[in-house]
Amino acid sequence: MTHISVEVNGKTYERDVDPRLLLVHFLREELELTGTNIGCETSLCGACTIHMDGKTVKSCTQLAVQADGSSITTIEGLSTDGKLHPLQEAFWEKHGLQCGYCTPGMIMAACGLLEDNPDPSEQQIRHGLKGNLCRCTGYHNIVKAVQYAAELMRAGNPEGGK
Amino acid sequence: MARVFGSSIKRREDPSLITGAGQYTDDLKLPNMAYAAIVRSPHAHARIRSIDTSKATALDGVTAVFTGEDIKKSGTPGVVPVGWLLPDMKIPPHPVLASETVRYVGDAVAVVLAEDRYRAQDAVDLVEVDYDPLAVVTNPAKTVEEGAPQLHAEAANNIAFDWELGDKTKTDEAFPKAAHVLKVNIRNNRLIPQAIEPRAALASYDDSKGQLTVWMTSQNPHIHRLLMSLASLGLPEHKIRVIAPEVGGGFGSKIHHYPDEVIACWCSMQLHRPVKWTATRTEANLTDTHGRDHVTEAEMALDENGRILGLRVKTYANMGAYLSTFGPLVPTYLHGTLLSGEYDIPAIYCNVIGTFTNTTPVDTVRGAGRPEATFIIERLMDLAAEELGLDPVEIRRRNFISPDAFPYQTQVALQYDSGNYGPALDRALEMVNYKNLRAEQERRRGEGGKLLGVGLSTYIEACGLAPSAVVGSLGAQAGQWESGEVRVHPTGTVTVYTGSSAHGQGHHTTFAQIVADRLGIDADNVEVIHGDTDQVPFGWGTYGSRSAAVGGSAIAVSADKVIEKGRQIAAHLLEASEEDVVFEEGKFFVRGAPDKSQTLNDIALQAHLAHNLPPGVEPGLSATSFYDPANFTFPFGTHIAVLEVDPETGEVKLLRYVAVDDVGNVINPMIVDGQIHGGIAHGIAQALWEEAIYDGNGQLLTGELLDYAVPKPHMLVSFELDRTVTPCPHNPLGVKGVGETGTIASPAAVVNAVVDALKSYGIKHLDMPLTPEKIWRAIHQSGRS
Numbered sequence: 033m034t035h036i037s038v039e040v041n042g043k044t045y046e047r048d049v050d051p052r053l054l055l056v057h058f059l060r061e062e063l064e065l066t067g068t069n070i071g072c073e074t075s076l077c078g079a080c081t082i083h084m085d086g087k088t089v090k091s092c093t094q095l096a097v098q099a100d101g102s103s104i105t106t107i108e109g110l111s112t113d114g115k116l117h118p119l120q121e122a123f124w125e126k127h128g129l130q131c132g133y134c135t136p137g138m139i140m141a142a143c144g145l146l147e148d149n150p151d152p153s154e155q156q157i158r159h160g161l162k163g164n165l166c167r168c169t170g171y172h173n174i175v176k177a178v179q180y181a182a183e184l185m186r187a188g189n190p191e192g193g194k
Numbered sequence: 195m196a197r198v199f200g201s202s203i204k205r206r207e208d209p210s211l212i213t214g215a216g217q218y219t220d221d222l223k224l225p226n227m228a229y230a231a232i233v234r235s236p237h238a239h240a241r242i243r244s245i246d247t248s249k250a251t252a253l254d255g256v257t258a259v260f261t262g263e264d265i266k267k268s269g270t271p272g273v274v275p276v277g278w279l280l281p282d283m284k285i286p287p288h289p290v291l292a293s294e295t296v297r298y299v300g301d302a303v304a305v306v307l308a309e310d311r312y313r314a315q316d317a318v319d320l321v322e323v324d325y326d327p328l329a330v331v332t333n334p335a336k337t338v339e340e341g342a343p344q345l346h347a348e349a350a351n352n353i354a355f356d357w358e359l360g361d362k363t364k365t366d367e368a369f370p371k372a373a374h375v376l377k378v379n380i381r382n383n384r385l386i387p388q389a390i391e392p393r394a395a396l397a398s399y400d401d402s403k404g405q406l407t408v409w410m411t412s413q414n415p416h417i418h419r420l421l422m423s424l425a426s427l428g429l430p431e432h433k434i435r436v437i438a439p440e441v442g443g444g445f446g447s448k449i450h451h452y453p454d455e456v457i458a459c460w461c462s463m464q465l466h467r468p469v470k471w472t473a474t475r476t477e478a479n480l481t482d483t484h485g486r487d488h489v490t491e492a493e494m495a496l497d498e499n500g501r502i503l504g505l506r507v508k509t510y511a512n513m514g515a516y517l518s519t520f521g522p523l524v525p526t527y528l529h530g531t532l533l534s535g536e537y538d539i540p541a542i543y544c545n546v547i548g549t550f551t552n553t554t555p556v557d558t559v560r561g562a563g564r565p566e567a568t569f570i571i572e573r574l575m576d577l578a579a580e581e582l583g584l585d586p587v588e589i590r591r592r593n594f595i596s597p598d599a600f601p602y603q604t605q606v607a608l609q610y611d612s613g614n615y616g617p618a619l620d621r622a623l624e625m626v627n628y629k630n631l632r633a634e635q636e637r638r639r640g641e642g643g644k645l646l647g648v649g650l651s652t653y654i655e656a657c658g659l660a661p662s663a664v665v666g667s668l669g670a671q672a673g674q675w676e677s678g679e680v681r682v683h684p685t686g687t688v689t690v691y692t693g694s695s696a697h698g699q700g701h702h703t704t705f706a707q708i709v710a711d712r713l714g715i716d717a718d719n720v721e722v723i724h725g726d727t728d729q730v731p732f733g734w735g736t737y738g739s740r741s742a743a744v745g746g747s748a749i750a751v752s753a754d755k756v757i758e759k760g761r762q763i764a765a766h767l768l769e770a771s772e773e774d775v776v777f778e779e780g781k782f783f784v785r786g787a788p789d790k791s792q793t794l795n796d797i798a799l800q801a802h803l804a805h806n807l808p809p810g811v812e813p814g815l816s817a818t819s820f821y822d823p824a825n826f827t828f829p830f831g832t833h834i835a836v837l838e839v840d841p842e843t844g845e846v847k848l849l850r851y852v853a854v855d856d857v858g859n860v861i862n863p864m865i866v867d868g869q870i871h872g873g874i875a876h877g878i879a880q881a882l883w884e885e886a887i888y889d890g891n892g893q894l895l896t897g898e899l900l901d902y903a904v905p906k907p908h909m910l911v912s913f914e915l916d917r918t919v920t921p922c923p924h925n926p927l928g929v930k931g932v933g934e935t936g937t938i939a940s941p942a943a944v945v946n947a948v949v950d951a952l953k954s955y956g957i958k959h960l961d962m963p964l965t966p967e968k969i970w971r972a973i974h975q976s977g978r979s
């Protein structure tokens with residue numbers, strides 16, 4: 033067992049973990065933050081995407097021990113004071129989800145994308161979300177949602193790209 | 195006020211899903227829960243000499259290891275049945291854990307229970323199974339050849355069924371007198387469904403009550419409960435509760451009754467504690483039923499004017515190693531019956547041979563049988579156009595069933611209730627600017643460089659399978675009606691209980707719209723419950739694009755019954771006769787006197803107080819319906835793919851995709867469009883990228899997402915949609931199905947476009963998926979490169 037200390041969604045957790053425990057299982061099973069989903073465990077579907085120290089990462093390809101000392105945001109931590117993040121707002125508004133299984137990862141990935149590029153073209157969105165699979169939407173409305181979120185955020189959402 | 199029926203209101207499903215609060219099966223945890231992991235055969239065909247579980251059992255943290263022998267000893271049936279019977283079909287038993295022979299890579303042989311999922315996985319590696327490998331066959335046509343390894347003693351030559359539809363003599367007679375005969379050999383590629391959520395089950399058996407509760411990734415909890423009870427566990431049906439929490443997509447793969455979920459239940463009954471099993475992606479790809487995998491020879495006869503005289507189709511359909519729940523239905527009644535397409539064809543004959551191979555069982559994947567049929571006929575139409583020197587548009591127009599010929603009886607059992615195919619085609623042509631495209635194509639051909647291709651698919655779909663008596667006569671061991679209950683509470687708010695079971699389709703929203711529209715109340719005052727056998731009346735679930743047409747209709751009929759009862763009570767309170775009381779926008783009043791009215795809320799309260807009800811009227815205000823549709827519904831439309839092929843590399847670049855669909859009346863346009871988008875993407879993926887490939891030893895070479903190309907965002911384009919509206923004449927909503935149209939239409943549109951682009955090489959047909967390598971080779975083998 034290895035002792036780790038991780039800040040997740042603004043709260044610090046101290047835990048002893050098995051060195052082989054995947055970060056995604058740490059989040060889902062230890063911290064019961066089940067919003068982060070698992071679609072493959074091999075870094076290919078993006079359902080498990082989170083933010084770690086400001087970077088977009090797939091939590092199935094990180095060990096919990098690698099997260100020691102880091103600060104993590106999951107889908108549960110994205111909205112602030114009960115107000116949806118513009119991306120959450122936009123996915124809802126533009127029907128960017130159907131079954132919703134890819135959605136937390138998709139939103140977290142899109143968040144990283146908009147931070148780097150606040151006004152992406154359709155092609156930039158499509159390429160930026162390459163690491164995330166959705167079987168339901170054909171991506172059509174996901175693209176629309178990200179475009180709309182970018183608009184909302186440019187229109188002066190105080191949170192900016194965060 | 196805008197009508198709620200037909201408006202794009204936002205989905206009420208979404209707030210929990212976009213915040214991570216939605217609960218899927220693997221999110222659930224129960225106290226004292228054990229984790230199950232399944233030991234699977236690495237061989238495609240082998241005898242099991244012995245299974246040694248001692249090392250696994252001895253591992254710290256392992257609770258138990260069970261094999262098929264343990265299930266036998268427990269007296270539990272431990273098999274999964276098939277739900278569709280064809281004449282003379284051979285039905286080999288399908289034990290949930292194999293104890294004598296394994297027949298595909300992934301066949302389950304043992305199960306490990308441990309305190310956490312890592313331990314369970316460790317123990318799987320310690321189970322020692324001694325296999326005696328046998329010869330392997332994977333191809334659906336080759337498996338019937340002499341000398342092929344035999345899978346089941348029950349099925350000589352590996353043939354499960356040999357099925358036919360249509361008039362063979364009449365069809366055979368059409369060919370000798372035909373001016374043109376076109377022939378095509380098609381290998382319809384095998385697909386893996388790839389819902390992003392892998393299958394999972396959490397089973398909890400309560401000994402003291404003899405009650406089993408199962409949360410599982412199900413498209414149809416009542417079917418799962420029924421088959422668990424009837425065939426697999428031997429528990430009484432009323433002692434089983436199946437719950438489908440949030441389900442992360444199905445695409446047909448979560449209809450079926452699989453061994454794994456049964457194993458989880460049985461283990462919970464043995465251990466007297468909750469047991470959770472969740473598939474890894476690899477397991478999902480090895481064990482979720484696959485789709486398609488047909489080997490087909492098809493011929494079309496035409497007269498000198500391009501009118502079709504006859505169509506003859508022979509297909510070997512891969513059933514995999516065992517018959518899955520609805521496996522036999524797919525290549526037969528979902529495939530043969532659709533071979534008339536949108537065309538008036540005087541003679542059709544179809545022969546389908548379902549065969550066993552050492553591969554994962556094959557069953558429904560989005561579209562199920564209908565994409566295969568559409569592909570055959572739409573490819574032949576293009577070949578015929580080429581042969582006759584006609585434009586692909588023109589040959590289709592010449593053969594369309596005329597709008598005044600409905601109801602139209604096809605030669606393959608279906609009676610199309612309605613249709614008008616010209617307008618959808620016209621609109622699609624207008625949207626792509628067809629004339630300009632053709633001119634541009636000509637221009638480019640002269641220039642060299644990338645080749646432009648335009649492909650059409652004028653398709654029809656038959657969905658919302660019906661009526662129950664007919665499907666029963668065709669072999670269904672299931673009904674195809676749906677239940678819907680509308681319960682009005684004393685305050686006038688409403689809860690709807692439906693046997694449909696959404697997994698992304700948005701029924702909570704759409705079904706509330708149906709009820710709100712009918713009852714004239716705010717949609718926010720309607721709650722929809724589904725996916726729990728203890729809460730909703732028996733129903734058959736969500737698949738086959740049936741939920742709006744059948745499930746929605748059940749709800750509409752119940753709402754109407756509520757109004758009728760409300761009218762009785764209102765007439766009594768208004769001291770009028772029932773015939774004089776009208777119901778408009780949520781109010782009952784005497785015709786011509788809207789000022790004195792009783793709202794639905796008033797009536798709901800009175801119905802529950804029951805202080806002053808008309809004689810003979812029972813208290814309460816709710817109604818339940820079991821709606822059995824009179825016929826299938828028949829969505830149709832035109833899809834056009836515009837793409838570029840690079841002759842240097844064989845690469846295809848999709849430029850535009852236009853779809854004009856007729857799905858009847860539309861309840862929520864935003865949701866309907868979303869369904870179409872997803873379907874199109876799935877079908878384009880079949881055409882260009884996806885294929886499950888087995889090697890000669892029956893190893894699945896595409897078992898990971900790394901090798902199996904589920905499309906990523908940058909591989910697709912935004913789709914251009916429009917619709918025509920021809921309401922379904924036989925259901926109360928006038929709606930048809932929408933979930934599968936895209937998957938049915940698009941493979942043919944894309945392949946037709948690629949073949950169109952490659953015209954100058956004399957290439958007539960290429961099998962899907964159209965990978966750059968395949969196209970490049972075809973170009974180089976054409977002798978014209």
Ligand code: FES
Pocket residue numbers: 069070071072073074075076077078079080081090091092093
């Ligand atoms: S679960 Fe992490 S990428 Fe698929």
Ligand code: FES
Pocket residue numbers: 128129130131132133134135165166167168169390442443698
């Ligand atoms: S919404 Fe279902 S996988 Fe994306």
